Amino acid sequence: MALGPKIWFDEVNARGGVHGAKIRHVVLDDGYKVLDTVQRTRELVQRPDLLALIGFAGTANIAELLNQNVLQQAGVALIAPYTGGEPLRQPFNPWIFHIRASYADETEHMVEHLLTLGMDRIGVVYQNDGFGESGLAGVKAALAKRKLSLVSSASYERNTDQVDQAVRTMRSADVRAIIMVAVNKPAASFAKGYRAAGGGAQLFNISVVNPAELVQLAGQQAVHGLGISQVVPYPYSQQLPVVREYQTLLRKHSPGAEINYTSFEEFLGAKVLVEALQRAGPAPTRAKVIQALESLQNLDLGGVTFSYSPTQRVGSRLVEVTVLSRDGKLLK
Missing domain, CATH: 3.40.50.2300 (Response regulator)
Structure with missing residues (x-):
């Protein structure tokens, strides 16, 4: 940063x-x-x-x-x-x-993307603070707009990567996709634990994670196929x-x-x-x-x-989806 x-x-x-x-x-x-x-x-x-x-x-x-x-x-x-x-x-x-x-823009885009792929049973793993709650609210709003509901949600505490309960909750839920509103360490910990427990849902994360660090922390196999929303162009x-x-x-x-x-x-x-x-x-x-x-x-x-103005403070609404490849590279 x-x-x-x-x-x-x-x-x-x-x-x-x-x-x-x-x-x-x-x-x-x-x-x-x-x-x-x-x-x-x-x-x-x-x-x-x-x-x-x-x-x-x-x-x-x-x-x-x-x-x-x-x-x-x-x-x-x-x-x-x-x-x-x-x-x-x-x-x-x-x-x-x-x-x-905003996270609402990101989650709207992710939900639309998942529904296009036929994945309408969605869970959320989120950080238990304003960041996580904002992302959770965004997913719920995007689903409600389409007359759908969140299947399951699980939180973890801020400044920790202790996500075992979240892994158990998502593993027992019948979800096709999981949107994580998480930072690097807990996101990696969840992906690694969830895959090790046999979880097969499509994983997504909001844009605040570093793909290279996710691969380093969780291993390529755990995060292969992980979708990450992005809010600036592909660098x-x-x-x-x-x-x-x-x-x-x-x-x-x-x-x-x-x-x-x-x-x-x-x-x-x-x-x-x-x-x-x-x-x-x-x-x-x-x-x-x-x-x-x-x-x-x-x-x-x-x-x-x-673009900004006296009444406008959000300069861009750009959202794209990227995916981690099998060799740990980020693909657009």
């Missing part, structure tokens, strides 16, 4: 910066813990030179920033949070500028100009780093932010950055387009 913005900021700085000023990218670790997210963010926004925030993770983490009015009190924008949680979008708040489609080919640019700058500024969806998504977020900084002028403020972000209409970054 930090690498994607870094390579673009490094490139912008190498070209002379924005209006002659260099970008300083400060990265703090919150350990995916809600209270630490709030504390670290409070530390950052107290800095008078801070203009914007980028790339936070966790629906519950960011929701707590809203609950405690941290962004509002600081008057600062958060760009490209790594979450599609609906509570961060509805009701409307002016402080968060989303790069990605492994070179069909789009922005993908070619990302790959070139990754090699230039971080030799040896692997191409992946996460860094590419946050690379796009950094490009949106830099465009706003340029439009904010040579003496930017937090308020000017927000106004500049609101002015980005049909911003084409090289094959992918984002």
Whole structure:
């Protein structure tokens, strides 16, 4: 997540910066813990030179920033949070500028895809927090829209990969497909445990997982055929100009780093932010950055387009489905 913005900021700085000023990218670790997210963010926004925030993770983490009015009190924008949680979008708040489609968009697309394949008996394994509940609600809504119901659901606790109960629940349920609303370690643990227990349902996961890490943690056999929804274009080919640019700058500024969806998504977020900084002028403020972000209409970054306005904070609704192949590669 930090690498994607870094390579673009490094490139912008190498070209002379924005209006002659260099970008300083400060990265703090919150350990995916809600209270630490709030504390670290409070530390950052107290800095008078801070203009914007980028790339936070966790629906519950960011929701707590809203609950405690941290962004509002600081008057600062958060760009490209790594979450599609609906509570961060509805009701409307002016402080968060989303790069990605929502989990509701992702689950709608997954349910439609599964029903097209004739799989109407669907279960959900979800993280027991705002992230997981948002995905669960999305699946239920997509099914209800088609006059169908969820067959089974099972949760696991945040910051753990203890999913044995979820494996047992899904193994005993008559489901044809399981949508996981899970992060890397518990998703891998569930896939490995479920397959070892003889489970044969089609597995899907929401976009926040890293395919390479899933293969490393669970083994190729357990995740072969796993479908993963994606909210930015496929970063492994070179069909789009922005993908070619990302790959070139990754090699230039971080030799040896692997191409992946996460860094590419946050690379796009950094490009949106830099465009706003340029439009904010040579003496930017937090308020000017927000106004500049609101002015980005049909911003084409090289094959992918984002649009914002004073009443629109979701820049893209793109959703695609990818599948892990037998050799652990991600196929579009």
